[in-house]
Amino acid sequence: MQGLIRRMYNVDRRVIYAILLLAMALPMFFTLGLPINIDTYVEAAYNVVNELPEGSVIWIGCEYSASQIAEIKPMLQAFARLALQKGHYIYIGSAFADGCTTAHNWLQGVFAETGAVNGENYVIFGYRPSFNSTMEAVRSSVVEAMSDRDHYGNKLSDKPIMKHFEKASDIDLVIVFDSGSPGSDDYIAVWRSQGEVNLMICGATGVELPNQLVKYDAGLLQGVVGGMNGAAQLEKLVGVPGSATKGMDSQGLAHLTIIAFMVIGNIGYLLAKKQDKKVS
Amino acid sequence: MRKTVPIIITFIAGAIMILESYIQSDFLYKFVQSYLARAVTVSTAWAVGLGAVNIIRVHGRRIQNKRPSYFYSIVLLITFFWFSILGFVMQKHNSDVFYLFFYDNILLNLSATMYSVLAFYIGSAAYRSFRVRSIDATMLLLTSIIVMLGAVPIGQAIWPGFPTLSSWIGANINTPVLRAMTIGLTLGGLTQSMRNLIGIERGHLSGGE
Amino acid sequence: MTVSAEFVSSLKPLGLFLGGLMTLGILSILYKENPIYRFCEHVFVGAAAAHGLVTTYANTIKPGIQVNMMQKGQWWEIIAIAIGLLIYFQPFKKYTWISRIPMALWLGYNAGYALTIRTAMPLFSNITSSFKDMWVVSKGSFNLLTTFNNIVFVVALLLTMIYFFFSVQLKGPLHRVSGAARVFMMIAFGYSFGSTVMSRVSLFLGRLEFLFMDWLHLL
Numbered sequence: 045m046q047g048l049i050r051r052m053y054n055v056d057r058r059v060i061y062a063i064l065l066l067a068m069a070l071p072m073f074f075t076l077g078l079p080i081n082i083d084t085y086v087e088a089a090y091n092v093v094n095e096l097p098e099g100s101v102i103w104i105g106c107e108y109s110a111s112q113i114a115e116i117k118p119m120l121q122a123f124a125r126l127a128l129q130k131g132h133y134i135y136i137g138s139a140f141a142d143g144c145t146t147a148h149n150w151l152q153g154v155f156a157e158t159g160a161v162n163g164e165n166y167v168i169f170g171y172r173p174s175f176n177s178t179m180e181a182v183r184s185s186v187v188e189a190m191s192d193r194d195h196y197g198n199k200l201s202d203k204p205i206m207k208h209f210e211k212a213s214d215i216d217l218v219i220v221f222d223s224g225s226p227g228s229d230d231y232i233a234v235w236r237s238q239g240e241v242n243l244m245i246c247g248a249t250g251v252e253l254p255n256q257l258v259k260y261d262a263g264l265l266q267g268v269v270g271g272m273n274g275a276a277q278l279e280k281l282v283g284v285p286g287s288a289t290k291g292m293d294s295q296g297l298a299h300l301t302i303i304a305f306m307v308i309g310n311i312g313y314l315l316a317k318k319q320d321k322k323v324s
Numbered sequence: 325m326r327k328t329v330p331i332i333i334t335f336i337a338g339a340i341m342i343l344e345s346y347i348q349s350d351f352l353y354k355f356v357q358s359y360l361a362r363a364v365t366v367s368t369a370w371a372v373g374l375g376a377v378n379i380i381r382v383h384g385r386r387i388q389n390k391r392p393s394y395f396y397s398i399v400l401l402i403t404f405f406w407f408s409i410l411g412f413v414m415q416k417h418n419s420d421v422f423y424l425f426f427y428d429n430i431l432l433n434l435s436a437t438m439y440s441v442l443a444f445y446i447g448s449a450a451y452r453s454f455r456v457r458s459i460d461a462t463m464l465l466l467t468s469i470i471v472m473l474g475a476v477p478i479g480q481a482i483w484p485g486f487p488t489l490s491s492w493i494g495a496n497i498n499t500p501v502l503r504a505m506t507i508g509l510t511l512g513g514l515t516q517s518m519r520n521l522i523g524i525e526r527g528h529l530s531g532g533e
Numbered sequence: 534m535t536v537s538a539e540f541v542s543s544l545k546p547l548g549l550f551l552g553g554l555m556t557l558g559i560l561s562i563l564y565k566e567n568p569i570y571r572f573c574e575h576v577f578v579g580a581a582a583a584h585g586l587v588t589t590y591a592n593t594i595k596p597g598i599q600v601n602m603m604q605k606g607q608w609w610e611i612i613a614i615a616i617g618l619l620i621y622f623q624p625f626k627k628y629t630w631i632s633r634i635p636m637a638l639w640l641g642y643n644a645g646y647a648l649t650i651r652t653a654m655p656l657f658s659n660i661t662s663s664f665k666d667m668w669v670v671s672k673g674s675f676n677l678l679t680t681f682n683n684i685v686f687v688v689a690l691l692l693t694m695i696y697f698f699f700s701v702q703l704k705g706p707l708h709r710v711s712g713a714a715r716v717f718m719m720i721a722f723g724y725s726f727g728s729t730v731m732s733r734v735s736l737f738l739g740r741l742e743f744l745f746m747d748w749l750h751l752l
Binding site for chain 1: 564
Binding site: 055057060061064065068076078079080081083084109110111112113114142145146149172173174176177178180181183184185188254255257258261262271273292293295296297298299300301302303305306308309310313314 | 362432436450451476480494
């Protein structure tokens with residue numbers, strides 16, 4: 045009995061890894077298809093984009109690194125698809141080296157699907173290393189701030205889409221994909237606080253979600269989509285299920301596995317504690 | 325002088341930013357937008373190479389002195405130079421398919437996988453460290469279980485109340501606690517900024533001769 | 534200089550194969566530390582450092598020289614470039630003090646930046662939105678749920694602020710208050726932990742999708 049108790053809270057980490065791997069892998073082959081519950085802040089984010097008048101200027105801040113692909117990619121695709129379908133103009137910038145490179149990769153399918161043309165419906169500005177100073181410069185002229193060059197080295201001032209967006213106050217909505225710093229805090233500090241932008245929503249990684257909810261409650265953000273769960277909810281609202289929706293079954297089983305191990309560990313701990321008390 | 329000049333530069337740059345915010349002046353606004361902000365952007369961009377210089381120095385030294393496992397330093401530098409050459413030589417590397425071939429298949433996969441192993445580490449860490457030793461630890465454990473179940477459809481299938489309870493905790497306990505911390509951190513940040521500006525804080529000036 | 538798209542297209546299976554190998558190489562750390570993992574780790578560091586460098590050059594340095602300086606005649610940017618280049622004195626002990634000059638500029642800019650409305654507005658928004666109604670009446674009748682939520686919100690906020698008030702020692706009744714604050718904080722940290730688990734698990738799910746769908750074509 046004592047051996048069993050000690051084994052309960054001393055399971056080898058590789059056994060945990062193997063069981064966790066199975067829990068995540070198996071649902072990929074046998075889907076459960078359980079319904080997804082929509083949170084109010086995700087619905088609010090969707091409504092903000094959905095209710096914008098046609099031809100609105102949307103800045104998309106790709107402030108994440110390539111490692112966040114599983115959480116950010118479905119959100120980015122869902123928002124870009126919705127915005128382009130509604131006839132909005134999207135402008136993509138980033139203070140992360142991976143941000144615009146991954147946006148270029150991940151959105152090619154969405155651009156083809158919606159018939160969006162570079163320079164007419166969307167533009168990718170590219171990576172700028174110093175966030176605060178670049179965004180500060182956008183307040184007076186975006187073309188000057190970006191040195192009149194886009195992500196591909198083409199002239200910005202030649203693009204027809206740039207007539208809708210000369211400076212920060214022309215932006216109708218900012219969508220920030222936040223994975224840390226710089227993130228929504230910086231957009232709020234540079235643009236929101238100085239009255240350049242009134243609407244801002246955030247697509248955050250799961251780690252950042254609790255922090256973004258604080259800003260949502262304060263009215264600094266008008267909607268938040270958090271983690272793969274949030275991305276799945278957004279895909280449901282947009283009506284195009286993607287990788288986030290497919291991943292929810294695996295996510296659920298993985299959570300249950302981790303909870304099971306936590307419970308087993310604690311049962312073992314409490315039983316061992318009880319036994320030690322009896323002996324002493 | 326070696327410490328005084330940086331302190332003066334810090335003060336002048338900060339003072340201009342503060343004055344621009346509090347004085348309605350076209351000259352100050354234009355100066356900050358067109359000159360100061362641009363100077364910070366340009367100087368930061370040219371300074372990015374410092375990381376590369378340090379990588380080459382550290383690993384170059386390791387290869388030169390044939391330290392243990394110097395083979396990996398050779399691998400690192402070969403990869404670094406390969407990507408750099410491709411990036412600098414290829415025209416418009418951001419859309420060049422050859423550069424993106426290496427970016428998509430090597431860097432993207434490595435980057436994503438490096439962070440993905442955290443899923444296993446967090447599971448193992450939760451199993452080993454979450455013990456019901458006190459009321460505080462029990463509340464932490466119970467809340468994390470509720471939130472983990474509330475975030476997934478399986479949790480809702482087990483009990484429909486999990487998502488509601490999780491949202492309630494997020495809105496009415498998580499938000500005020502993090503807000504209190506944010507307020508404290510912001511006030512601390514303001515104090516620290518003031519200390520940096522007037523030269524009381526000199527930690528960044530230490531080192532070297 | 535460029536390489537034809539057709540040639541790169543023909544390399545796609547090789548690229549996928551390499552990507553899968555790299556992924557498995559990193560995942561091998563879960564069993565134990567091994568040379569394959571070390572190899573993949575060093576490839577990652579080298580590639581990531583280079584990518585940051587070339588992207589900065591392509592998006593900021595090159596347009597800065599070609600457009601701002603040569604086309605628009607903004608030659609004053611040479612001063613900014615010179616300031617940025619001073620950072621490269623940092624590795625040399627005798628001249629490290631020179632590298633403090635660009636750092637001083639960035640520090641001053643960001644410190645001044647913080648002491649303006651840019652930091653004040655979010656702070657004030659956070660403070661003002663914390664003043665919740667403690668007796669909520671909606672559509673003519675008392676709303677118990679919202680009132681309860683608001684009371685819990687304000688209590689949690691005040692307790693946490695008291696807990697972090699270090700100017701006065703928390704003795705007597707204040708000490709009990711700090712105990713209550715700790716419970717609320719643990720609940721908040723539990724929420725953060727739950728969100729973090731969701732985030733980390735989904736990172737790996739992305740990798741599984743790549744391995745099963747793109748690499749092994751099992752899905």
